[in-house]
């Protein structure tokens with residue numbers, strides 16, 4: 001197998017891709033022989049590159065020596081299409097078995113996607129009909145609806161949809177995969193999963209990190225395009241979709257698309273930028289890019305009539321956390337002692353993977369007081385050995401031609417349509433400069449009229 005990574009000197013490669021490939025190797029899941037071809041602009045000596053990658057990755061790698069013999073470094077400027085003829089010559093010289101997989105992974109900013117894809121096609125490195133050659137795109141696929149459509153057209157003119165993998169690593173996360181099982185395999189949830197019983201749903205993905213060295217990419221993107229268009233909308237689609245007619249990939253995606261096509265954004269949106277963003281590397285002095293966004297949305301469907309969905313994501317906050325919080329309506333309660341709380345179902349995605357259900361019970365003692373209780377299921381505690389990382393699962397799926405956890409074109413198209421439509425709201429809303437999470441959450445809870453946001 002040839003696994004080529006464009007943008008291999010970047011953050012994603014060292015943080016996620018190389019560790020995921022290593023775990024697959026350790027678990028005997030890598031097709032042998034394999035070449036991991038790391039492509040970057042800088043003129044590295046191959047061994048220096050491998051040493052640098054190793055110094056940056058965390059964790060135990062007892063078989064690194066043997067694994068890293070499969071890593072090669074190739075220096076090129078992939079914005080220059082004329083350099084791909086030499087690249088093609090180099091790839092051919094690697095003697096990849098004819099029936100071996102040839103996977104091209106674009107771990108780059110989206111504006112490079114059409115340049116690299118066009119050059120790979122022109123140089124016959126990926127060809128229609130050669131089902132062993134595949135191309136993987138990092139998110140976001142495109143910079144807006146227009147560019148996404150253009151990239152897609154370019155691809156499908158020359159190769160088949162089944163050779164194209166648009167990655168959204170959230171879909172590879174254990175708890176995202178768990179949403180449909182919890183919803184549809186349990187009578188107790190599915191029968192009350194609607195506007196009559198649910199008060200509101202929050203989908204939250206916060207990060208403590210700043211943009212670090214990725215300012216050049218991030219400033220063109222912002223929180224809306226970097227997180228909401230893909231991770232948060234995909235999560236929303238899984239949480240809100242109707243029951244599919246069957247469990248096939250196509251039927252599930254059909255239902256997800258119906259949700260995405262029917263999202264209606266309210267004008268109660270908050271955009272924020274962390275204090276100090278303008279001093280980060282590669283950020284223009286007058287940048288208005290949002291590093292935080294909080295959205296109130298509705299879904300036009302019978303199931304979700306008037307039910308608010310709150311989506312919130314941002315950088316430089318107090319902690320890294322991702323969770324879905326489903327808050328149910330008040331029970332018609334006749335207990336007078338002790339204030340019954342609302343039922344809450346919390347699906348924890350990160351850092352803990354688990355599910356917590358809050359309900360009311362009787363306090364111990366002679367009196368009939370109600371008090372809140374919790375059922376707490378820790379998913380990650382029940383996995384024996386290493387819990388597979390999202391990228392590990394998704395790379396293995398590409399090797400096995402399984403696109404079920406990748407986004408289909410119409411999901412991306414619908415998501416971009418909403419993000420594009422938000423540019424007007426963005427133009428008129430103030431950009432809130434935040435120093436602490438506390439002050440920011442105060443602004444959000446006042447705007448949304450929610451007692452607690454987190």
Ligand SMILES: NC(=O)c1ccc[n+]([C@@H]2O[C@H](COP(=O)([O-])OP(=O)(O)OC[C@H]3O[C@@H](n4cnc5c(N)ncnc54)[C@H](OP(=O)(O)O)[C@@H]3O)[C@@H](O)[C@H]2O)c1
Nearest residue numbers: 007009010011012040041042077078079107108109138139
């Ligand atoms: N980082 C993450 O955790 C993460 C998570 C999920 C998704 N993603 C997605 O993955 C993609 C890449 O993210 P990243 O964080 O790895 O970005 P990054 O750190 O900016 O890396 C991109 C790499 O591409 C190289 N590059 C840029 N232009 C080039 C050119 N013309 N020729 C050759 N190499 C060139 C850069 O090399 P130089 O150093 O020489 O400029 C840089 O090392 C983005 O679409 C992002 O949304 C990232």
